[in-house]
Amino acid sequence: MFLFDILLLFSAGFLSSAVNAIAGGGTFLTFGAMTLVGVPPIMANATSSVTQFPGYVTSALAYRDEIRAAGREAWLLAGLSFVGSLGGALILVSMSNPEFRSLVPWLLLAATAIFAAGPYLRPKNLHPEQPVSRWGLAGQFVTSIYGGFFGAGMGIMMLAVLGLTKGGDYHRLNALKNFIAVTIALVAILVFVTGGVVAWLPALIMIPGGALGGYAGVWMARRVPQAVIRALVVAIGLLLTWYYFAG
Incomplete structure (x- = not known):
């Protein structure tokens, strides 16, 4: 691996965690960087799950009081998501790289x-908190399948589903989202590791960068408008979409 590749992967890990701390969307950076250095699409997708996992855990720990207050409902959603993400991850590892690559531009565009x-x-608290409805459970199951299969944009999808079908305080919904994300990512990682589709060298380069980026993101969040970061991530997503459609 060339020095440029190492610097690119480390920078992607750093920036992905920083962007996640501000506005989300870090998966675009890690996935894109790995494909640029020659990691096959399926391995790049699987390895992104590994590099993003520590951030999911720390976010859930920060919301541990809200998660504990959610009680059985948090475990119900996590259990449902366990099954869904397992299905999504198994579908991914059953595919060939050419098959998955043909889907990548559409997945990136979506x-x-x-x-x-x-x-x-984002939920606007238009109605009081209530137990998550059957539609909410169905929506979360579908989202968890997507999360196990690809994952980019998963957090936004979960917040939308929970906001529309459960309602209540945004931070309580965000706490549930983070707890569920840990479950989805953990199941996906176990499947990917077992299936031998994790690129460990790029992962080991990006994880330390991600750890530093998480701290830097807090500093950046106080100084850089979210709209600027969001526009940058959207531009990167569109650039990657064009790259895969043209390739």
Whole structure:
């Protein structure tokens, strides 16, 4: 691996965590960087799950009081998501790289659109908190399949589903989202590791960068408008979409 590749991967890990701390969308950076250095699409997607996992855990820990208050409902959603993400991850590892690559531009386009619409999908507390409905459980199951299969934009999708079918305080919904994301990512990682589709060298380069980026993101969040970061991520998503459609 060339020095440029190492610097690119480390920078992607750093920036992905920083962007996640501000506006989300870090998966675009890690996935894109790995494909640029020659990692096959399926391995790049699987390895992104590994590099993003520590951030999901720390976010859930920060919301541990809200998660504990959610009680059985948090575990119900996590259990449902366990099954869905397992299915999504198994579908991914059963595919060939050419098959998955043909889907990548469409997945990136959909994820970019979801990310761009994020501010409009964010729950506005239009109705009081209630137990998650059957439609909410069905929506979360579908989202967890997507999360196990690809994952970019997953958090925004979960917040939209929970906001529309459960309602209540945004931070309680965000806490549930983070807890569920840990479950989805953990299941996906176990499947990917077992299936031998994790590129460990790029992962080991990006994870330390991600750890530093998480701290830097807090500093950046106080100084860089979210709209600027969001526009940058959307631009990267569109650039990657064009790259895969043209390739």
